[in-house]
Amino acid sequence: xxxxxxxxxxxxxxxxxxxxxxxxxxxxxxxxxxxxxxxxxxxxxxxxxxxxxxxxxxxxxxxxxxxxxxxxxxxxxxxxxxxxxxxxxxxxxxxxxxxxxxxxxxxxxxxxxxxxxxxxxxxxxxxxxxxxxxxxxxxxxxxxxxxxxxxxxxxxxxxxxxxxxxxxxxxxxxxxxxxxxxxxxxxxxxxxxxxxxxxxxxxxxxxxxxxxxxxxxxxxxxxxxxxxxxxxxxxxxxxxxxxxxxxxxxxxxxxxxxxxxxxxxxxxxxxxxxxxxxxxxxxxxxxxxxxxxxxxxxxxxxxxxxxxxxxxxxxxxxxxxxxxxxxxxxx
Amino acid sequence: xxxxxxxxxxxxxxxxxxxxxxxxxxxxxxxxxxxxxxxxxxxxxxxxxxxxxxxxxxxxxxxxxxxxxxxxxxxxxxxxxxxxxxxxxxxxxxxxxxxxxxxxxxxxxxxxxxxxxxxxxxxxxxxxxxxxxxxxxxxxxxxxxxxxxxxxxxxxxxxxxxxxxxxxxxxxxxxxxxxxxxxxxxxxxxxxxxxxxxxxxxxxxxxxxxxxxxxxxxxxxxxxxxxxxxxxxxxxxxxxxxxxxxxxxxxxxxxxxxxxxxxxxxxxxxxxxxxxxxxxxxxxxxxxxxxxxxxxxxxxxxxxxxxxxxxxxxxxxxxxxxxxxxxxxxx
Numbered sequence: 001x002x003x004x005x006x007x008x009x010x011x012x013x014x015x016x017x018x019x020x021x022x023x024x025x026x027x028x029x030x031x032x033x034x035x036x037x038x039x040x041x042x043x044x045x046x047x048x049x050x051x052x053x054x055x056x057x058x059x060x061x062x063x064x065x066x067x068x069x070x071x072x073x074x075x076x077x078x079x080x081x082x083x084x085x086x087x088x089x090x091x092x093x094x095x096x097x098x099x100x101x102x103x104x105x106x107x108x109x110x111x112x113x114x115x116x117x118x119x120x121x122x123x124x125x126x127x128x129x130x131x132x133x134x135x136x137x138x139x140x141x142x143x144x145x146x147x148x149x150x151x152x153x154x155x156x157x158x159x160x161x162x163x164x165x166x167x168x169x170x171x172x173x174x175x176x177x178x179x180x181x182x183x184x185x186x187x188x189x190x191x192x193x194x195x196x197x198x199x200x201x202x203x204x205x206x207x208x209x210x211x212x213x214x215x216x217x218x219x220x221x222x223x224x225x226x227x228x229x230x231x232x233x234x235x236x237x238x239x240x241x242x243x244x245x246x247x248x249x250x251x252x253x254x255x256x257x258x259x260x261x262x263x264x265x266x267x268x269x270x271x272x273x274x275x276x277x278x279x280x281x282x283x284x285x286x287x288x289x290x291x292x293x294x295x296x297x298x299x300x301x302x303x304x305x306x307x308x309x310x311x312x313x314x315x316x317x318x319x320x321x322x323x324x325x326x327x328x329x330x331x
Numbered sequence: 332x333x334x335x336x337x338x339x340x341x342x343x344x345x346x347x348x349x350x351x352x353x354x355x356x357x358x359x360x361x362x363x364x365x366x367x368x369x370x371x372x373x374x375x376x377x378x379x380x381x382x383x384x385x386x387x388x389x390x391x392x393x394x395x396x397x398x399x400x401x402x403x404x405x406x407x408x409x410x411x412x413x414x415x416x417x418x419x420x421x422x423x424x425x426x427x428x429x430x431x432x433x434x435x436x437x438x439x440x441x442x443x444x445x446x447x448x449x450x451x452x453x454x455x456x457x458x459x460x461x462x463x464x465x466x467x468x469x470x471x472x473x474x475x476x477x478x479x480x481x482x483x484x485x486x487x488x489x490x491x492x493x494x495x496x497x498x499x500x501x502x503x504x505x506x507x508x509x510x511x512x513x514x515x516x517x518x519x520x521x522x523x524x525x526x527x528x529x530x531x532x533x534x535x536x537x538x539x540x541x542x543x544x545x546x547x548x549x550x551x552x553x554x555x556x557x558x559x560x561x562x563x564x565x566x567x568x569x570x571x572x573x574x575x576x577x578x579x580x581x582x583x584x585x586x587x588x589x590x591x592x593x594x595x596x597x598x599x600x601x602x603x604x605x606x607x608x609x610x611x612x613x614x615x616x617x618x619x620x621x622x623x624x625x626x627x628x629x630x631x632x633x634x635x636x637x638x639x640x641x642x643x644x645x646x647x648x649x650x651x652x653x654x655x656x657x658x659x660x661x662x
Contacts, residue, residue: 312645
């Protein structure tokens with residue numbers, strides 16, 4: 001296929017649904033580990049969601065999976081799954097809880113986060129995913145002590161969260177999640193994420209500047225045919241993941257990591273210099289033990305060169321602080 | 332009337348609607364001044380809204396009116412009117428624009444702000460005031476280049492704004508508006524705002540600590556029978572206004588001022604020490620020439636002793652920055 005215009009590929013909903021569940025163990029013994037869930041069960045789980053595993057790698061802390069639609073990271077007590085398109089991610093919640101109990105010997109949900117940006121085309125979503133209200137109604141039945149939050153003023157830039165944080169005793173170790181959700185990306189920068197330009201993910205990593213974002217990471221990426229790109233990276237206990245939808249009509253790039261840093265300015269600017277968005281949202285979760293301190297102040301210290309922040313929202317949860325900021329290119 | 336319980340007075344919607352319109356003059360000559368609008372026209376204007384003037388005072392910069400339901404401040408080029416209860420404030424917009432042109436010789440709306448907190452009982456409001464959506468629809472017809480904003484995450488604590496700021500060239504002089512909207516007030520503190528306790532507004536000002544909020548102000552207040560209190564104060568080019576609904580079932584106190592300060596911490600704490608709210612919202616508008624700098628940073632510097640901020644929202648408008656913060660008493 002030869003593309004003269006990347007828009008020929010058509011519309012794709014790059015916006016991901018993100019589920020992060022922390023488990024704990026009331027059973028006797030020390031053999032509890034979510035990574036004991038067998039591969040055939042993970043394949044079955046993803047079938048329910050409408051995604052499949054396309055590549056996998058691991059280190060001693062995390063099993064990493066690149067999916068046909070985004071990513072999955074499994075560690076001892078944390079299950080992360082992120083899917084884009086019109087996948088039905090919430091159908092996986094109850095099966096994950098069952099698998100965690102049966103194979104992982106983790107019988108208790110310790111913390112729960114479901115979040116997403118507003119979709120570009122909500123009407124094309126399936127079932128409860130058409131509206132956040134319905135997603136919350138569905139989740140309330142499974143996680144009765146959850147709370148829903150809407151952050152961001154402008155409707156087209158809103159970000160939704162459902163969490164049980166207010167009801168639980170929190171995660172003791174330091175924990176951070178940083179997301180950069182980028183829109184209206186530079187068309188020239190997007191041409192890199194295409195089979196017309198490169199053969200392999202390694203070429204993409206080396207030629208775009210992705211290799212400099214978190215140096216020394218163990219990378220596992222897929223360059224889709226004809227366009228589109230997904231990458232998972234592992235670095236000790238940290239993961240990062242990048243997903244690129246390059247079509248100008250719906251261009252979208254997400255970056256997510258749990259890497260602990262005192263100051264995220266340099267990391268954010270390295271990401272922006274690769275993808276060159278017209279606008280983006282940053283969301284930052286941090287708990288009290290995180291090296292960056294509370295999210296409000298951590299985000300305050302982020303200076304995104306060439307951009308200005310036109311909307312910020314900070315929310316103090318029981319054990320976490322949460323910050324949302326929307327940036328636009330300076331004119 | 333002897334009250335054993337202030338709730339006997341019944342429910343009152345203390346939540347105000349606030350309108351601030353800045354005008355400019357394309358006419359020849361220098362005789363333009365909104366204070367030239369005659370009193371009989373102001374009385375007629377307030378009849379449309381369902382309020383009336385109960386007391387008035389002035390200095391060289393501002394004419395101040397205490398209304399049966401809140402306050403009005405008129406200066407050369409700025410018209411502020413704030414009304415509570417089930418008043419129909421938006422009915423006044425077109426008449427004010429006409430009066431400004433005819434008597435004030437100000438033919439152009441230079442900037443426009445309409446804001447309010449969410450009502451305690453929206454269904455009891457009249458006409459377009461039942462919903463912010465309808466208010467915006469109504470205002471869009473009069474102010475075609477306006478934008479609507481919703482700040483605050485929790486539905487019961489939301490704050491609404493309609494402004495033409497994004498479309499206009501802004502107010503050149505330094506300008507700030509600070510509001511503190513207090514709920515769930517200390518019942519003991521509220522007993523001061525009653526005819527059972529004091530005869531006059533002066534006694535209230537002296538005995539509650541209000542006199543220390545902005546020392547040296549020219550005060551004009553009304554103590555309602557049996558309970559309730561309104562105060563307007565003038566200090567050079569600054570005004571402040573306080574409205575108290577003491578009934579425990581719907582207790583609400585608002586404080587508003589345009590006083591210019593580098594740091595609002597002391598002022599905020601003086602207000603809190605008088606009224607002792609269980610929770611409150613601060614909203615701060617500032618333009619680029621304001622001594623406190625951009626509202627985000629100005630609000631960041633506010634340390635409200637005994638309270639914690641659980642929700643902050645910052646919005647950069649074209650010529651103004653706007654900050655919202657929700658505080659609750661520390662447990």
